[in-house]
Amino acid sequence: MSGHSKWHNIKLKKGKVDAQRGALFTKLSKEIILAAKSGSPDPEANYRLKIAVEKAREFNMPFENIKRAIARASGQGGEREIEEIRYEGYGPHGVAVVLDAATDNRNRTAGEVRFLFSRHGGTLGESGSVAWMFDPVGMLEIEPAGKSEEAFMESALAEGVEDIEFDPELAIVYTDAARLADVRDALRGANAKISDVYLGMRPKTKLELEGTQLSEALAFLEALDEHEDAQRVFSNLDLSHVSAEALA
Numbered sequence: 001m002s003g004h005s006k007w008h009n010i011k012l013k014k015g016k017v018d019a020q021r022g023a024l025f026t027k028l029s030k031e032i033i034l035a036a037k038s039g040s041p042d043p044e045a046n047y048r049l050k051i052a053v054e055k056a057r058e059f060n061m062p063f064e065n066i067k068r069a070i071a072r073a074s075g076q077g078g079e080r081e082i083e084e085i086r087y088e089g090y091g092p093h094g095v096a097v098v099l100d101a102a103t104d105n106r107n108r109t110a111g112e113v114r115f116l117f118s119r120h121g122g123t124l125g126e127s128g129s130v131a132w133m134f135d136p137v138g139m140l141e142i143e144p145a146g147k148s149e150e151a152f153m154e155s156a157l158a159e160g161v162e163d164i165e166f167d168p169e170l171a172i173v174y175t176d177a178a179r180l181a182d183v184r185d186a187l188r189g190a191n192a193k194i195s196d197v198y199l200g201m202r203p204k205t206k207l208e209l210e211g212t213q214l215s216e217a218l219a220f221l222e223a224l225d226e227h228e229d230a231q232r233v234f235s236n237l238d239l240s241h242v243s244a245e246a247l248a
Contacts, residue, residue, distance in 0.1 A: 026228055028056045029069040030102035033082045034231075036073030047181070051197050058195075080104035084231075087113050088130045091122040091220040093213045096130040096236045098201045101229040109229045116227065120220035131201070133236060137162075138180030139200035140173045143193040159186040170195070174202060203236035 035049035043050040049070070056066050072079055085106060087099040103109040117124040140161075144152045149166045156164055156173055160183050165172040175183040177199055184197050209217055217237055225233045 023226075023228070024059055025056075025061055025065065027102075027231060028052065028059065028061055029065060030082055030229075031231060032056060032066060032069035033073045034084055034102055036070045037082075041070050041074060047184070047197070051194075055196065085109065086127070086131075087124060088127065089117050089122055089124040090130065091117065091235070092120050092216045093207075093209055095122075095207055095209075095217045095220070096133050096203065097122075097221070097224065098131060098134060098234040099224055099230060100232045100234075101227070102231050103229040112227065112229075113224070116220075116223050120216070120223060122220060133205070134201035134203050134234065136177050137200055137202045138175040138177045138183065139196075139198055139202075140175070140180075140184060140187065140194055141196040142171050142173060142187065143195055144168060144171055145193050155190060156187065156192070159183060159190055159192075161187075198232070200232065201234040203234075205236065206238035206240075207236050208238040208241065 031052045032049065035046060035052040038048055039046040040049070043053050053066055072082070075081070082102050082104050083106065085101050085103060087097075087101060087110075089097055091097050099113065101109055101113070114124045142156070144166070147155070149168075152166060152171060153164050156171075160179065161173045161175050163174040173183075173187075180197065180199065184194065187194060214237075217235075221233055221235055221237070224230055
């Protein structure tokens with residue numbers, strides 16, 4: 001385990017604070033736009049959009065904001081188009097990073113991301129420079145709803161999940177990318193409380209850091225995650241030995 005669930009759980013808690021500042025609303029709006037562009041503008045016919053809308057409602061995003069984001073996906077409103085971009089590179093102490101972003105200004109975002117890498121002692125690479133160190137996977141974030149680790153894993157693995165990173169508040173389950181929709185439906189049928197579903201990047205091997213090096217790597221990942229255009233951040237940093245309190 002890389003400690004991915006710990007990282008996401010901290011981000012989830014932090015997100016409830018960010019929402020008060022509107023920062024999270026911007027990211028949620030972009031996810032809704034991208035989801036609507038990927039398929040039907042009807043959440044009932046587009047599961048990615050349905051998940052994005054449900055997440056937005058969880059954080060109390062006004063319904064008008066949600067409707068406006070869906071409309072923007074079809075070009076309404078005259079605003080600049082939002083596009084998905086992936087950045088790759090190395091952060092401090094050799095941490096490999098893949099950043100998925102959503103932007104209406106490719107040049108601006110590239111410059112700002114490059115600055116963040118440089119500021120933290122890293123290097124922004126070319127496409128494919130670190131992606132080979134990761135496997136594309138299907139990922140689901142699920143709330144265990146009071147289940148013990150043993151009980152949760154037994155029920156989840158029975159539905160075709162390949163691996164699990166368990167946390168009492170948020171578990172990350174992995175499956176083959178091609179089977180993501182089938183596994184999602186099976187888990188929903190088993191009454192799992194799914195909070196997010198997406199195609200992610202899982203490191204083939206993990207990098208373990210300690211002390212100051214770990215703190216600097218975490219600060220870098222946090223800086224990337226807080227960028228207004230960042231949607232998801234994946235790294236090979238091993239957090240399985242780090243307490244949740246240390247990540248807060």
